Amino acid sequence: MSESKNCIVRLCRYRRCLKDLKELGYVKVFSDNLGEATGVTAAQVRKDFSLFGISGNKKGGYVIDNLIERINNILGKDEVQKVILVGTGNLGSALLKYKGFEKEDIQITAAFDADSAKQIKTGNNQVFPVRDILDYVKQNRTRVAILAVPAAVAQEVTEQLIAAGIRGILNFAPVTLRVPESIIVSNFNLAIELENVIYQVSVREKNKK
């Protein structure tokens, strides 16, 4: 099975690029265009498509509309994807305001915070107390949550989320969450991401010398 994480990331990138191309009035696209635009080889693009049974026309390339539809279908993007946010500190509230989600048909439908002061501090969005998560998730059948709470309470909140019915978590807290195998956790740690860049730069510099 090769629908690896990287492969899905590439699909998302192709999709974004296709939407831009469509916006510009293009109708067809070739694997090398997409590769160029997303920073991979043309062969990689075709292989990815082949993996999901997406086919184009020999010589003619791919019809953008069809391609977007197929990718949407694979990614489950037939409708707007609803997620909740827990934790509205610096990072959380930035995520709440972040405009990049809408473009990809993702919507943060509700935000939660333990701090009652933050519960009032609403921009457009209302922030609910954490104890409301259970009811909200059950009523709205939400499956995915963004976790942007302090590390110290991340595990505890995670357990509440799972109990409520959340099945996937994008975790910004710099801790390893302990979850049942059935739960998807994607860790995003800002410091580690930076450390990686720093490391790679330093390796390059060493090799130069």
Place this chain on the structure above:
Amino acid sequence: MSESKNCIVRLCRYRRCLKDLKELGYVKVFSDNLGEATGVTAAQVRKDFSLFGISGNKKGGYVIDNLIERINNILGKDEVQKVILVGTGNLGSALLKYKGFEKEDIQITAAFDADSAKQIKTGNNQVFPVRDILDYVKQNRTRVAILAVPAAVAQEVTEQLIAAGIRGILNFAPVTLRVPESIIVSNFNLAIELENVIYQVSVREKNKK
């Protein structure tokens, strides 16, 4: 060569965990402790160490202080790592306030924005105009930048950064940056990260049925 990105990510996680253990008063650690804490197998931990020539004591495990020192050395963390931030919108200003960097000995030494209104809006940190980047980076020999500007100007700013001497970029703008091979770019796209979680959850749900 197996110092893959994932391997470095794991090293960062080990390091974080080791520092916590040290804080708690532990002196020694075993590969299975570290594996447990970071969500990988004990064999993976040992293999990672072996790759970098880190060795412990048969039976006795690893001495935490030594281990931290070795990893610091590999990651180039002998001193505080200085980075700059470009773009102080929602995301950028959240990153500026983010406390998680300091713990990992990373410091955002300066922030830049094109918008003169934001240049005044200082919390603790002063925000400089983008045109000052060149001088700043040259004077302070900074090598790594966080890019949190709007997609539309990301490429342009990237070129300025490279011209100034930046060698590694953590890119939050949802575009593929075109850079020379010598420049490290790590893309971090919030929407894609979420889409990935959503995709994986939906795959699980389908398989259940």
Place this chain on the structure above:
DNA sequence: ATTATAATGTGATAAATATCTCATAATATC
């Protein structure tokens, strides 16, 4: 119509990465 061209699609191959296995050696136990 026939030939040349240009793009796809995928099996074969290579490279990267993770897992397994077990010999090895340090410590603890009797």
Place this chain on the structure above:
DNA sequence: GATATTATGAGATATTTATCACATTATAAT
């Protein structure tokens, strides 16, 4: 001091992932 135990270290193996190479076919040109 001899034996049993426990954890490391790394070669061997398996798995995953990406690249290559080329047969295939649709279109364009002559």
